[in-house]
Amino acid sequence: MKVIGFIGPSGTGKSHRASWVAREHGTDYIIDDGLLIKGNQIIAGISAKRESTKIASIKRALFTDKKHTEDVVNTLRRYNTQALLIIGTSDGMVETIADRLGVGPVTEKVFITDVASEYEIKQALSTRREQGKHVIPVPTFEIKKDFSGYFLDPLQIFRRKGKGSYQLVGEKSVVRPTFSYMGNYTISDYTIYQIVEHVTSGIEGVSKISRFRAENRPDGIYIEMDLVLIYGCLIKQLLREVQEKVSEQIVHLTALNIKRMNVVAKSLVMENKKQN
Structure with missing residues (x-):
């Protein structure tokens, strides 16, 4: 070799x-x-x-x-x-x-x-x-499972193709290792809950969260929550929407890797609709 x-x-x-x-x-x-x-x-x-x-x-x-x-x-x-x-x-x-x-x-x-x-x-x-930054020569999605919560930013590499024109040729990932002298940071479960509550409050068909549990492990975060939904919604479709939107915002705001998210429709409530 x-x-x-x-x-x-x-x-x-x-x-x-x-x-x-x-x-x-x-x-x-x-x-x-x-x-x-x-x-x-x-x-x-x-x-x-x-x-x-x-x-x-x-x-x-x-x-x-x-x-x-x-x-x-x-x-x-x-x-x-x-x-x-x-x-x-x-x-x-x-x-x-x-x-x-x-x-x-x-x-x-x-x-x-x-x-x-x-x-x-x-x-x-x-x-x-x-700044304690380290580069790993692979795209962010490749190492997110191993560096949950430790991302600083992705680093995109461009090559000049002509005047004012660039071609994306690769992406590397910037992390702060767990042994960094810059120190670690933690995100409380209540902060995660607040993010989730904010996201779900804006989803039509969700009344409230009745139970919430978040477990932050080294490989990522595990979330369980029970929801009270409004009668008349398409339950399966709505739960999928909740998973997608909550996951998107948690990843964006915290850089945590979501390993599992269990969402349960626990009960239904009637909603009084205003007459036009």
């Missing part, structure tokens, strides 16, 4: 440029912080950015966990990977990862200074240091 190392200090913008460097060296396969990425899709691994401490993050990125390593190795074999880009902070890190994955020696090395200017590197370091 052809193995290319992409090397540079932490926070210098390697993940931001990884897809381009991989394509330039004839591969779609990238190892980045414990993940195996093919094109715009995560196909194996666990992100080091999910770990709760910096030490645990380093161990994850170096594939010290046997099960994690076997998962990535088996996937590489299943896809019959012929070339692989490994991102690392040093020559030694890249070579260690290659050795633990059993993919052979690192045959080529690309350094961040080869593909980014001094100014770009300084800007990337400043963003990491001051």
Whole structure:
């Protein structure tokens, strides 16, 4: 297997440029912080950015966990990977990862200074240091299940096609890892309830919420609620509308990943309609 190392200090913008460097060296396969990425899709691994401490993050990125390593190795074999880009902070890190994955020696090395200017590197370091932002070279929908509540923003990459004309060529995801020195944030269940209550109050056919429960787990949020509906509505259609609108607003306002939402029509009430 052809193995290319992409090397540079932490926070210098390697993940931001990884897809381009991989394509330039004839591969779609990238190892980045414990993940195996093919094109715009995560196909194996666990992100080091999910770990709760910096030490645990380093161990994850170096594939010290046997099960994690076997998962990535088996996937590489299943896809019959012929070339692989490994991102690392040093020559030694890249070579260690290659050795633990059993993919052979690192045959080529690309350094961040080869593909980014001094100014770009300084800007990337400043963003990491001051805002705690990390880039993962896949679209947001690929990692939302793993980073529920930790999204900062998606990063869209454009290529100039002509004067004033640009083509979208890819999307990367910006996250703040759980071990970030910038700290974590939490969203209370009552805040979720307030969002849900606001959304449902604007849906025709819903009278009120009679029971609500939200459980925020590491992989996302689980919601259960009972509704009092107004007699005469199409119940099945209305419950589906509630699910869609509530999900849309929670994702938009909180970046939480909704794993499950159970909505029950608990009872019906009559509504006095005003006569025109």
